[in-house]
Amino acid sequence: MxxxxxxxxxxxxxxxxxxxxxxxxxxxxxxxxxxxxxxxxxxxxxxxxxxxxxxxxxxxxxxxxxxxAVDRDAAVGEESQRFVDRLFGGRVSPLIAHLADREALTDADIAEIEALLRKLKS
CATH class of the missing domain: 1.10.10.10 (Winged helix-like DNA-binding domain superfamily/Winged helix DNA-binding domain)
Structure with a gap:
């Protein structure tokens, strides 16, 4: 877009x-x-x-x-990257740290993040 x-x-x-x-x-x-x-x-x-x-x-x-006329995944990817770039200097870990500090992550969120990290490492 x-x-x-x-x-x-x-x-x-x-x-x-x-x-x-x-x-x-x-x-x-x-x-x-x-x-x-x-x-x-x-x-x-x-x-x-x-x-x-x-x-x-x-x-x-x-x-x-x-x-x-645009793919949802592509649009969400662009918007997500813009957000991370603008507020966190392009780094995802400060975003996660911010959410954790504000207690905005549920146990289910943490489990999903852990599963994603295991998948990325393998």
């Missing part, structure tokens, strides 16, 4: 990753109402996502069908 989607745009994109194609009306029912967005707001978010190249629109009679 050339330009990073906003938080609101990411909610729309996530809904499309979960189920596509969808119309603006579908997306308004799915994510718009929960956020207090009108269909006009959802259409604005979709137009921005289309302009950014994150969503593709296809005419279907008098309506448009929207689908993601």
């Amino acid at each position: 050339a330009e990073r989607p906003s938080e609101s745009e990411m909610q729309v994109l996530a809904a499309l990753w979960d189920d596509a194609p969808q119309t603006a009306a579908d997306l308004t029912a799915r994510v718009g109402r929960a956020n207090g967005w009108t269909q006009a707001t959802v259409k604005t978010l979709l137009a921005r996502l289309v302009q950014k190249g994150a969503v593709a629109a296809e005419a279907d009679g008098r309506r448009y069908l929207y689908r993601p």
